[in-house]
Amino acid sequence: MNDLRDKYLTAIADAAGESALEDLRLAAVGKKGEISLKMRELGKMSPEERQVMGPKLNALKDEINSALAAKKQALSDAALDERLRTEWLDVTLPARPQRQGSIHPVSQVTEEVTAIFADMGFAVAEGPQVESDWHNFDALNIPGHHPARAEMDTFYMHRADGDDRPPHVLRTHTSPVQIRSMELAGAPLRVICPGRVYRADYDQTHTPMFHQVEGLAIDKDISMANLKWVLEEFVKAFFEVDEVELRFRASHFPFTEPSAEVDIRCSWEGGTLKVGEGDDWLEILGSGMVHPKVLMAGNIDPAAWQGFAFGVGIDRIAMLKYGIPDLRAFFESDLRWLRHYGFAALDVPTIRGGLSR
Numbered sequence: 001m002n003d004l005r006d007k008y009l010t011a012i013a014d015a016a017g018e019s020a021l022e023d024l025r026l027a028a029v030g031k032k033g034e035i036s037l038k039m040r041e042l043g044k045m046s047p048e049e050r051q052v053m054g055p056k057l058n059a060l061k062d063e064i065n066s067a068l069a070a071k072k073q074a075l076s077d078a079a080l081d082e083r084l085r086t087e088w089l090d091v092t093l094p095a096r097p098q099r100q101g102s103i104h105p106v107s108q109v110t111e112e113v114t115a116i117f118a119d120m121g122f123a124v125a126e127g128p129q130v131e132s133d134w135h136n137f138d139a140l141n142i143p144g145h146h147p148a149r150a151e152m153d154t155f156y157m158h159r160a161d162g163d164d165r166p167p168h169v170l171r172t173h174t175s176p177v178q179i180r181s182m183e184l185a186g187a188p189l190r191v192i193c194p195g196r197v198y199r200a201d202y203d204q205t206h207t208p209m210f211h212q213v214e215g216l217a218i219d220k221d222i223s224m225a226n227l228k229w230v231l232e233e234f235v236k237a238f239f240e241v242d243e244v245e246l247r248f249r250a251s252h253f254p255f256t257e258p259s260a261e262v263d264i265r266c267s268w269e270g271g272t273l274k275v276g277e278g279d280d281w282l283e284i285l286g287s288g289m290v291h292p293k294v295l296m297a298g299n300i301d302p303a304a305w306q307g308f309a310f311g312v313g314i315d316r317i318a319m320l321k322y323g324i325p326d327l328r329a330f331f332e333s334d335l336r337w338l339r340h341y342g343f344a345a346l347d348v349p350t351i352r353g354g355l356s357r
C-alpha cells in the first residue's frame, strides 16, 4: 500500500498537464484503477483483515483524490498566469503612428478641390471610365477625323468580330462627364467631375492612368468673367495664398468657344514653387465657354443657356503644391514614398478648418 501511495503521489506531483493528470486519476481511482481493484478484493478477505484494510484503502483513496484536486488547481493557476503574462497589454501605451496608413496625395488633393468647389455651390458628378466613343469624342465636338483623337493616345476596348459599332474607349479626359451631367440633370447646372482618365503615354510627367477634375457651370447669364472669378478663388484657396494673378491665353479646344489656357504667376526660387509672386508663369488648366454644339449634345438649348467649363490635372497640381518631382511614383505603391508624401487619415480638408494645414 505504501508503494502504491508513493508511486501515485510522485506521479501526480510530476504531472505536466491536465490530460496526464486525468490518465493518472483513471489508473489509480478510476473504475478499473489499481486502488479500486484493491477495494473490490476487500470482499474476499476475512472480517478481521477487512477491518484493518478497509479504512487504510479508503484513506489512501482520499489522499490520492485530494492530491489530484490540488494538482489540478495548481495546473490551472499556472495556465492562467501564463496567459496573463503573454496576453498582457499596456493600454496606456501611445498609438504607434509609424504603423498607420496614410492618405494618398491624389485622394488628398481630390478632397481639397471638392471642398473648395462645394463651397462655391458645385456638386460632384461621376461617369464611367469605360466610355462610349460618342460621349468621349463626338458629343464634345470632336468628330471622327479630328486630330485630337489621334493626339490623345486613346485606349480602345475590344469589340466582338463582326460587330462594327465604334469600340468603347477608356475615357481620355473627364469632359464626357459634362455630357452625362447635362443629360441627367439639365440646366441650370454646377458640377465638378473628378476621376481617372487614360492615355497611352509614359514618362516623368505622364502615366497611362492619371486624374483630372472637370468643372461645368451652366446658367442663363454666365460669362468669362464668372469663369475668371471662380478660377481665381479656386487657385487662391488651393495653393493657400491670399493673392494670385491669372493669365488667360487664347487657345483652342473643340468643346469650348472661346477657349483659354490659364497660367498663374509664380517663382521657382531654389527649385521650390511659390505661387502668386515672381516672373514666371505656370500653366495649370484649360477652360472656355461651352460650345453650343456641346450644349445641344447634352439636350440643352444653346439659345437659352450658356456656360463655362474647365479641366485640371489633379496629379499635376498635387505635384506642384506638394513638391513631388516624378508622377510615376504616384502609382508604384512604394511604402516609403507613401509615408513621406501621404497625409494623416483624420486631417479631412475643409475650407474653414484648413485644407492641408
Ligand code: DAH
Pocket (backbone or CB within 6 Å): 172, 173, 174, 175, 214, 215, 253, 255, 256, 285, 286, 287, 288, 309, 310, 311, 312
Ligand atoms: N479635356 C481637356 C484635356 O483633357 C481639358 C479641358 C480643357 C477641359 C478645356 C475643359 C475645357 O472643360 O474647357 O486636355
